[in-house]
Amino acid sequence: MKNLIVLLFLSILLIASSQGTAGEVTGGGKSVRQILNENNLDIDQLKKSGFKVLMGENTGAGKTLDLSRISMILSNKKLYTMDDVTHIEFKHPSKAKTLSDVIIFEIDKDKVEIGSLQGLIFK
Incomplete structure (x- = not known):
C-alpha cells in the first residue's frame, strides 16, 4: 500500500511539473516563434535590437499600444x-490611435482581423 501511495504521488508530481513548462512552446508562442524563424528572425535578436515582442496579443496590454509604435x-x-x-x-476613424481601435489590417489582398493576431513587435 505504501509503495502504491509513493508511486501515485510521484506520478502526480511528474504530471504537474510537465504542465508548468507548457505556455511558451504551445499555442501562440509556438506559432509566433515558427513564423519568426521562417523570416530569419529570433525573439532574442529582436530584443537586443530594442524591440519588444508580445505573443497572442489580441487581448490585454497590447490593445492599449499606440499604432505608431508597432x-x-x-x-x-x-x-x-x-x-x-x-x-x-x-x-471609429476619428479616434484611431491604439490597437483597440483597429478592426482589420489590409496588406495588398490579405486581410488580418484584429482577433487573429498572434503577436506584435514594437519599440
Missing part, C-alpha cells in the same frame, strides 16, 4: 511589417 504584426501564418499595410479599418 513595427510588425503576426497573423496565424505570416509576418507583416507596418510598411506593408495598405489600409487599416477602424471602429
